[in-house]
Amino acid sequence: MTTHATSRTDRRRATEARILDSARGLFAAKGFDRTTIRAVAASAGVDPALVMQYFGSKRGLFTQAVQAPSSAPRTSEGGEAGDGEALLDHLLVTLGLKLGGLPDGTLAMLRSMLTDPAAADHARGALDRQIAGIGDALSTDGDAGDAELRAALIVTTMVGVTIGHQLLSLTTLRDAPADRVTALLRPALEALAQPPG
Amino acid sequence: MTTHATSRTDRRRATEARILDSARGLFAAKGFDRTTIRAVAASAGVDPALVMQYFGSKRGLFTQAVQAPSSAPRTSEGGEAGDGEALLDHLLVTLGLKLGGLPDGTLAMLRSMLTDPAAADHARGALDRQIAGIGDALSTDGDAGDAELRAALIVTTMVGVTIGHQLLSLTTLRDAPADRVTALLRPALEALAQPPG
DNA sequence: GTCTATAGACAGATAGAC
DNA sequence: GTCTATCTGTCTATAGAC
Numbered sequence: 211m212t213t214h215a216t217s218r219t220d221r222r223r224a225t226e227a228r229i230l231d232s233a234r235g236l237f238a239a240k241g242f243d244r245t246t247i248r249a250v251a252a253s254a255g256v257d258p259a260l261v262m263q264y265f266g267s268k269r270g271l272f273t274q275a276v277q278a279p280s281s282a283p284r285t286s287e288g289g290e291a292g293d294g295e296a297l298l299d300h301l302l303v304t305l306g307l308k309l310g311g312l313p314d315g316t317l318a319m320l321r322s323m324l325t326d327p328a329a330a331d332h333a334r335g336a337l338d339r340q341i342a343g344i345g346d347a348l349s350t351d352g353d354a355g356d357a358e359l360r361a362a363l364i365v366t367t368m369v370g371v372t373i374g375h376q377l378l379s380l381t382t383l384r385d386a387p388a389d390r391v392t393a394l395l396r397p398a399l400e401a402l403a404q405p406p407g
Numbered sequence: 408m409t410t411h412a413t414s415r416t417d418r419r420r421a422t423e424a425r426i427l428d429s430a431r432g433l434f435a436a437k438g439f440d441r442t443t444i445r446a447v448a449a450s451a452g453v454d455p456a457l458v459m460q461y462f463g464s465k466r467g468l469f470t471q472a473v474q475a476p477s478s479a480p481r482t483s484e485g486g487e488a489g490d491g492e493a494l495l496d497h498l499l500v501t502l503g504l505k506l507g508g509l510p511d512g513t514l515a516m517l518r519s520m521l522t523d524p525a526a527a528d529h530a531r532g533a534l535d536r537q538i539a540g541i542g543d544a545l546s547t548d549g550d551a552g553d554a555e556l557r558a559a560l561i562v563t564t565m566v567g568v569t570i571g572h573q574l575l576s577l578t579t580l581r582d583a584p585a586d587r588v589t590a591l592l593r594p595a596l597e598a599l600a601q602p603p604g
Numbered sequence: 605g606t607c608t609a610t611a612g613a614c615a616g617a618t619a620g621a622c
Numbered sequence: 623g624t625c626t627a628t629c630t631g632t633c634t635a636t637a638g639a640c
Contacts, residue, residue: 370567
């Protein structure tokens with residue numbers, strides 16, 4: 211009977227996934243501190259104690275929620291793009307202005323990184339890694355000493371636009387079509403991608 | 408005796424100022440939620456009840472702290488700069504990479520705006536106003552329909568760099584001299600300031 | 605006016621019934 | 623395995639002693 215259509219393990223996994231989805235949504239909307247285990251449980255239609263049983267602690271739930279693959283479309287995180295133009299295209303897509311926004315896991319991280327030290331560490335690590343990757347890509351063609359600094363400015367620029375658009379809903383940005391935003395942003399990023407000389 | 412060197416009112420104002428300074432520092436470092444009245448009182452060397460007595464509530468303390476003029480140098484907030492080049496210079500100064508960082512009041516707002524709805528409203532309003540101001544300045548010389556959108560991207564870019572530098576302490580940005588950052592950022596902002604055609 | 609004591613609420617985590 | 627009940631801690635805010 212363990213090969214049944216919906217075994218015990220299957221049901222458990224399904225419940226776990228539902229909890230993680232609810233957690234992602236709430237963490238993305240309200241951040242780590244203001245999201246309660248109770249609210250996650252209510253949203254997922256389970257008992258609060260069950261959430262603890264599955265994930266051990268609120269921190270454990272957060273970590274799993276932001277790391278686990280969500281049902282939303284995945285925008286590749288690593289900066290493993292080709293060269294020049296392709297890199298910028300890749301970055302502009304990563305911005306998530308197309309396809310209706312970034313996955314909730316990413317939004318949860320962005321939302322919490324300024325107030326939760328653990329989230330800040332995680333985000334710092336991820337951004338530093340992305341900066342290093344882009345820095346390498348930038349220093350191959352047209353070299354300069356500050357490729358990594360330019361990469362950092364590219365990344366932080368995109369973080370800023372993302373925050374303004376997805377998390378703050380600045381009226382001007384929210385009402386603008388994605389194509390227009392990317393079109394206007396492209397020359398600016400190109401300026402950063404090119405060596406200063 | 409009311410004209411004494413340090414009257415009762417003077418002492419009260421001094422204590423109030425000390426509390427506000429402590430509050431600004433803690434709000435800037437840890438955000439609204441994680442900053443407690445107790446911690447502010449301890450940092451200022453007063454009784455927690457006194458803080459409540461003076462400011463009514465934690466929210467009142469936060470509002471006063473981020474709005475009141477601090478002892479730190481003030482970077483003009485309004486976007487009342489001249490034209491073109493002067494505007495960019497003004498913005499690059501506002502970035503606060505020079506003069507050792509932004510005032511704690513501003514940092515407290517930035518720190519809390521993603522997780523505290525009241526702070527988010529405040530920040531949204533301030534940023535929207537700044538965007539409108541810059542948008543007006545951009546549409547005077549060299550007109551285009553999306554001046555305000557370009558202004559929004561300029562502002563969010565600076566927000567992103569500020570967050571990466573002051574609040575996340577991204578290693579690449581923290582170790583870079585301010586001149587280098589502003590020098591690299593200038594062409595990017597110029598690209599955004601110019602009409603797409 | 606300033607501080608002590610505490611009310612009142614809410615959260616995360618745990619123990620044990622079923 | 624799942625849920626009820628509760629423990630423990632922390633916070634804002636208030637009431638009242640001094």
